[in-house]
Each structure stands twice: as C-alpha cells, then as structure tokens.
Amino acid sequence: MTRRTTIVEVAELAGVSISSVSRVLNGIPARKGTEEKVRSAAAQLGYTPDATGRALKLGSSLQVAFAVDDIGNPVYTEMMQGVEEGMSGSGARLVVASTGHDKHDLLSLVQSLSRGYADALVISPLQRTPELVQALLDAPVPVVVIGDLGPDVPLDVVRTDSRRGVVLAHEHLVASGRRRIAFVNGPTDTSPGRARLEGFQTAVATSGAAGPVIQASGFTVTAGEEAWAQLEALGPRHRPDAVLAANDLLALGVMRAALNAGRRLPRQLGVVGIDDIQFARIFSPSLTSVSLQARERGRLAAELLLERIATPGTPARTRFVAPELVVRESSRSATDAALGQSS
Amino acid sequence: MTRRTTIVEVAELAGVSISSVSRVLNGIPARKGTEEKVRSAAAQLGYTPDATGRALKLGSSLQVAFAVDDIGNPVYTEMMQGVEEGMSGSGARLVVASTGHDKHDLLSLVQSLSRGYADALVISPLQRTPELVQALLDAPVPVVVIGDLGPDVPLDVVRTDSRRGVVLAHEHLVASGRRRIAFVNGPTDTSPGRARLEGFQTAVATSGAAGPVIQASGFTVTAGEEAWAQLEALGPRHRPDAVLAANDLLALGVMRAALNAGRRLPRQLGVVGIDDIQFARIFSPSLTSVSLQARERGRLAAELLLERIATPGTPARTRFVAPELVVRESSRSATDAALGQSS
DNA sequence: TTGTAGGCGTTATCAT
C-alpha cells in the first residue's frame, strides 16, 4: 500500500502545470518535450488518476452496476454474463453488487450505487416493494429492470412469463404420463415465487394432475433437499410421481435427496426445473428445465441501457423473452423413451 | 430517471444552509425545528448524498472490491461469500469486478478500482504477472491476495497448497486401486495450472500410476468434456481408469462426457476434482474432490483486511489453509466399497 | 502550446 499520488505531485516532478499533466494523460496533443516529461514523471510515481475526482468533475464513472439478491444462484451469473456481453465495447466496466445471504437492503444499495458510483443500473430484484420501485424511479441514472415490475411503471424492463414456463413444464409432465405432480416452490413473498405458484394452479386447473405443494425455505439446493424430505414423509401411498420445482437449484436438491432415498430417476420420479442453468445439462440424469433465457435477458437489458444512454427521453420500453422447455433425461418415462420425444 | 438533486437544493427548500443539511443528514444534533425542515425537504426531493462528492471529501468510499478472473466459476462465488461473511458488520459494501470472458485487464481494473472506488481490494488472480504485482504494491489502499504471489512480496496473502491437494487426490486414487491415472489440467499459463501440474508430476514420481496428461482449453465444464473426448480417442487399450481433474468444473465435464460415452462411473472410471464446489456433493455420482476451502480463504482475507485497516503499518502476513480430501462416490471402486472407506 | 482559475458535491473548520 503506497501513499496516494495526485496530479499536483506529477506536475511538480515534471516541472509543468497540472493542466499539462491532465492533457497529456488524456491524450490531448502537447509539445513533445512536455509529453515526455509528464509521462516519465507519472510512470516514476506510479500515478493513476483518482476515479473519484474524475467522476465528480465529469459526472460519469464509466461503471454500470448489476444488482441482484443472490449472486450465489448460477442463473444470475449467467444473466450477468449476458449483461457483460451486451455492454462489451461500450467502454464501461460492470460491477456487481449482491446482497448475498445477509439481507442488506437492495434499496440502499440502489440508492448509493446510482448516486455516483454507477452511470447506469441493471437490477433483477426478487421482491418488488413500492419503496424499491420508487427508488428506481428516483434514480438519477438510467435503470433497466429484469423481472416483473407491475403495470404502468415507466421504466425499461426485460421480462419473461414464468407462469407460462410452469404451465409448459406441467403439460410436459402430464404428456409423459405423470399423474401426481408435486410443486416445490420457493418463498411466495417473492415475485417469482408468486408467479410460479399461479402458473402451477392454472396448469392444475386445466389438467388436474395435482400433487402436494411445498413451499421451501429458499430457492436453493438445500431447500430442495428439505422439500424432498417432506414429500418422502407423506408415505408411499401419497408420494408424487413427479416434481415440478420452481427453479433448477430446488430441482437439483430434490433429485439428490430422492436419489439418496433410493428412488429411481426418472422411472419412479420425474423432475423438471426452471431456469435451465448450465449445470442442468451436466447433471446425471440431466435435468429437464424451462429456460427463462437468463443470458439473453441480460443481453437485452444491456441493449436497452445503451440505447437509452444514446437517446435519453424516449418512452420506457419492454422487451419480452419467451420461456422454452428443454427436455432431458430427468423427465423421461418409459413411454417417452419409446416415443423418442425431444425438445 | 430523475434529475440529480444536490444538497444545495435541499438547503434552499428547507430554508437553511448546506452545512445544516449535511449535519442533520449525518446525525449531528441540531435544533428540532431545523432537523424537521431538513428531513422533510430531503424526503420531498428524494435526496440521497452523492457518493462521489462524499468519497472525494472523505477519502473513503465504504466499498471493498473483490476482483476475480471468472465469476462464472462457482468456486469464486463461494470465495466471495466468505469475504462477505468476514466483512459483515464492517459497514462496507462488497462490489465484485470480474473480467469475465472478455479478457479485459485485471490490471487496469485494479488500478482504477483502487484509486477511488474502493477502500480496499481482495483479489484472486489466475495469472500473476510482474505488472500485476507492481500494481498491487502501488495500490493506495490495502490489498489482500488470495492465491500464489511468489516469495517475498510484502502483501497480505491467503494461500493454500494446491500441489499438495493434487498429491492427496492422486494418493487416494492409487489407494483405491486405480493404476492408469490421467491428469486433465487447465491452461498452464496460470498459477493454479502450473502448481497442479507440478503436484501431479510429484505424485507420479512417487507412485508411478501415470496416465496421459491433457491440457484443456480452460477451467470449464466444456473444456472438461473436450478433454474426455481426447482421452476417449486414445482407444480402449490406452484409456485411463481414473481422471484427476485440475478443478471441479473440468471433473464434472469429464464425468458428463464419460457417462454420455457409456462409461460406468465409478466402476470403469474414477474421477476426482479439486475445489469441492457445492455442486460436487450434489452431482450423481457425487464427486470426490479436494477442498481448497474457498469460503474460508475468503473469510480469512476479509479478516486480514479489517485488521490492516485497524492497524496499518504492520508487516504483511500470510494465512495458510490446508487442502482436504473429501471422498464421495465418483472415486469408489469395488474394493473401496468393501472397505467402507470414507473421508 | 501552456498556465491560471473555477467548479463538480460533499464535509468540516471556524466564526458568529
């Protein structure tokens, strides 16, 4: 750790004014000798301009913030990679802020981030509170929301239809001969939790292949394992022949626990997840999942952001991404295999 | 997106001076009427102090940066969670900067991040270049490195011994009766790549159970799948009876590809990874892995950081974390099962 | 081409 070096010291060492230093370092032409002196002095002192002073003066930080509730979920990592991809070449750096397991406020995060540290904000909140929406509207920088924001909020949004995603999954399970389909949901005080439950109810109302509904303690693998324990406790006569999980981590947890309990997958138990994270394909049996196109959503968000920066003042827009069922091994029944069904 | 509100406007609306606004908002006692006026004006305008101006004045951003090459690798997410855990209660926010797949410079990232946007830096670099080391030494904020930094660099470091980790894995495979052990490494122009290769060579020199060495194109699942293809191409007579992979993503890729090719795991092929990411336990067969304690290393890094901030000027310290073999299904042979071997 | 000076938004010192 070295002392802070400022432009003044560089100027003194080089024997020129601070303006000359600033100019040279920003690529504005100067006399050759001056340029030389400045560069050598800067190098000697290991000088890098202070980002704070620069941002204060310029009113821009060259940073875009990506804020999520739990970067521990791979789906958000993929989304982030999409954002990164969409922003590449824009000259801005992406910084990620996650509330992680500590339930810090996404709210205060948004506020301070958008007041200085970032020129724009991409956020994918699990919970949509009125305060959060207000903070987003009050933010002095462009904001793009990935997720459900409710109607008539004048903000750029990238959304998908996870209700429909659940229905797709359910229809698929029914079509592969499953009759007693349990739904393992995450917390219903979240937007995805509510939407996916609605989707399940809709699907059941149509086809009737209902099973127990479990609300797990989170959207995590561990929560999925616990959920299976509850299902197992129902006893052999009431156990489901398929599980529809509200996301892939839950699905993976259910599969692991069911495997541990000696169940045969997919013969005795079909499993379908949602999100289609990259591990879904890798797992054995590979996990059937409904892709909500996280990466593409991230990419679209970045696109909206760049367009808004280029032409501010345009009305808020919504980009829609359709869910897509990806059939893999975890949901094949004997019947499926015979039919050679694929996505 | 709303216009920027400054302290001046709040002061005007409240009918007080900017000093009073600043004081009230920073919790310094004021007359009740003043406090009231300021708070109501601030609320009405939705005012949040500008982080840039504040950081410039205070010389501190209340942010700690965590920089890694690829946040897409779950091991870094876990490390990040450790850092977060270790910092909780410090009042600082953690921001993550990842170069992702774009090979932006970790170097320039370090420089600008440490010059204003962060009060401290935790970094876990894949490659250790002289320039990076110099930039780290020149950083005007405390820096903690997780990884290998070479000898005699006066920086706080959290390290582990991944050579030893590889040796542990190899010994385990030999002990479970594997004779032809392939090594699937990541790029050797990285510190982990080099260290793990050395570990493998050491282990082979001791026990002799050598197999082909493959250098995959990255530390990723896909690279692991490709690596298995190469192994498969060797033909039945030269195929290994075990794979030691340089990290878990490679190992998972190898397993997936081998399963696709119809291999029986672990009977025909034992697999061991390194890192012990959370998915290692979940996968089926569950993956034997050497834990490098990513989370704990993150926690220790945060600890070092907080101590250095509390008492600057103390000599650089190194924290060491020992690798630990975690035996699971992927490496059990018939013999193992009979012996009831566990970790 | 170069230097002087002002100001970005904030906090803190110093009068009042």
Next chain:
DNA sequence: ATGATAACGCCTACAA
C-alpha cells in the same frame, strides 16, 4: 446551533 468557506482531485474553459 448555525452559516460562510475552504478544501478533496480532477478537467476544461479561458487567457496568455
């Protein structure tokens, strides 16, 4: 208790 004012480090008219 409150207000005027000087920094923090930088960039950029504007003047020389």
